[in-house]
Amino acid sequence: MEIRLPELNRADYERAQKRLDNLTKPRGSLGYLEELAKQYVYITGELFPQLPLKKRVYVFAGDHGVVEEGVSAYPPEVTKQMIYNFLAGGAGINVIARQAGAEVFVVDVGVAGEVQAEGLIKRKVCPGTRNFLKEPAMSREEAQASLEVGFELACQAAEEGVKLLLPGEMGIGNTTPSAAVICALLGEKPEDIVGRGTGIDDEALKRKREVVAQALSRYKFDDPIDVLAKVGGAEIGAIAGLFLGGASKRVPVIIDGFISLAGYTIAQALEPRIKEFVFLGHCSEEKGAALVVKKLGLRPIVDLNLRLGEGTGACLASMIVETALRILTEMATFEDAGVTKGNEFD
Ligand SMILES: Cc1cc2ncn([C@H]3O[C@H](COP(=O)(O)O)[C@@H](O)[C@H]3O)c2cc1C
Ligand SMILES: O=C(O)c1cccnc1
Numbered sequence: 001m002e003i004r005l006p007e008l009n010r011a012d013y014e015r016a017q018k019r020l021d022n023l024t025k026p027r028g029s030l031g032y033l034e035e036l037a038k039q040y041v042y043i044t045g046e047l048f049p050q051l052p053l054k055k056r057v058y059v060f061a062g063d064h065g066v067v068e069e070g071v072s073a074y075p076p077e078v079t080k081q082m083i084y085n086f087l088a089g090g091a092g093i094n095v096i097a098r099q100a101g102a103e104v105f106v107v108d109v110g111v112a113g114e115v116q117a118e119g120l121i122k123r124k125v126c127p128g129t130r131n132f133l134k135e136p137a138m139s140r141e142e143a144q145a146s147l148e149v150g151f152e153l154a155c156q157a158a159e160e161g162v163k164l165l166l167p168g169e170m171g172i173g174n175t176t177p178s179a180a181v182i183c184a185l186l187g188e189k190p191e192d193i194v195g196r197g198t199g200i201d202d203e204a205l206k207r208k209r210e211v212v213a214q215a216l217s218r219y220k221f222d223d224p225i226d227v228l229a230k231v232g233g234a235e236i237g238a239i240a241g242l243f244l245g246g247a248s249k250r251v252p253v254i255i256d257g258f259i260s261l262a263g264y265t266i267a268q269a270l271e272p273r274i275k276e277f278v279f280l281g282h283c284s285e286e287k288g289a290a291l292v293v294k295k296l297g298l299r300p301i302v303d304l305n306l307r308l309g310e311g312t313g314a315c316l317a318s319m320i321v322e323t324a325l326r327i328l329t330e331m332a333t334f335e336d337a338g339v340t341k342g343n344e345f346d
Pocket of ligand 1: 170308309
């Protein structure tokens with residue numbers, strides 16, 4: 001996996017700006033929708049993308065040894081059970097993806113035990129992580145391999161004509177490694193970042209904070225891949241890889257919730273220019289998400305108090321991005337419609 005992001009051309013952004021300014025509306029009156037359209041054109045170089053966009057969600061599934069510390073409100077077997085639910089089309093992300101017209105692909109990148117299911121993409125890099133309170137969650141090789149899974153799938157999607165990538169995940173316990181990764185890479189304190197995940201009570205939240213704090217004091221981190229290996233998880237690595245792979249092919253990627261933010265933080269630590277190639281779908285309700293969003297200088301497309309993951313927020317936001325592109329490509333210009341221009345054109 002060689003991370004080499006293409007140089008983007010400011011002229012593409014300006015072409016989109018020019019077209020938007022000539023559409024039958026006061027300049028800038030479609031607000032952030034106009035920014036989304038310009039950014040999409042800047043990333044892809046396509047002023048008239050074909051609509052609807054081909055959109056794809058990858059739900060990366062993985063298990064977490066740290067669940068034995070009592071950090072989730074749900075038992076670990078739910079990860080596998082939800083894989084069957086995704087493949088049967090019954091999960092939240094399936095419903096939203098049907099509305100959005102997005103495909104949903106499910107990837108076993110680190111589930112504990114064998115999963116036999118038709119349609120499941122098998123790219124297991126570890127059989128669940130180890131309990132990072134006691135030992136590193138993954139080896140460096142496993143962490144690297146998880147990044148590669150996401151990177152390769154993004155490249156494959158680009159070859160198959162996907163124009164918008166939507167990272168999702170399923171993994172009971174994964175808000176704990178996500179918080180640890182964020183604290184390690186952004187220098188934040190566990191009490192500001194660790195949240196209730198699936199809905200743990202006050203006592204479990206206290207324990208979850210301690211687990212993250214102890215792990216952070218236990219390890220010394222050499223680099224972002226070392227952080228991913230010691231306190232991360234396979235689906236977090238795959239999401240980081242998806243950002244980098246999408247960007248390398250000029251396919252925009254929409255950041256989803258808290259786990260997705262952890263993956264993005266790793267991608268950004270490896271290649272700061274990743275920021276040019278992404279959108280933030282929403283701001284998760286998980287404690288810490290708002291702080292991370294602010295610190296990274298991102299703006300959520302929607303803010304709907306979601307805290308599910310699976311790619312739901314990214315997929316919802318994809319409909320807004322697509323709407324912005326429809327504006328750009330289908331609205332009449334002043335010339336086309338014979339509408340008189342105002343004095344802002346003088
Ligand atoms: C039925 C169910 C479906 C889910 N879909 C996503 N998550 C979300 O919750 C998990 C993270 O929270 P924690 O760290 O507290 O375990 C992840 O699987 C995440 O995707 C779900 C959780 C459950 C229970
Ligand atoms: O923000 C998320 O995506 C999230 C929050 C809590 C639990 N699972 C996912």
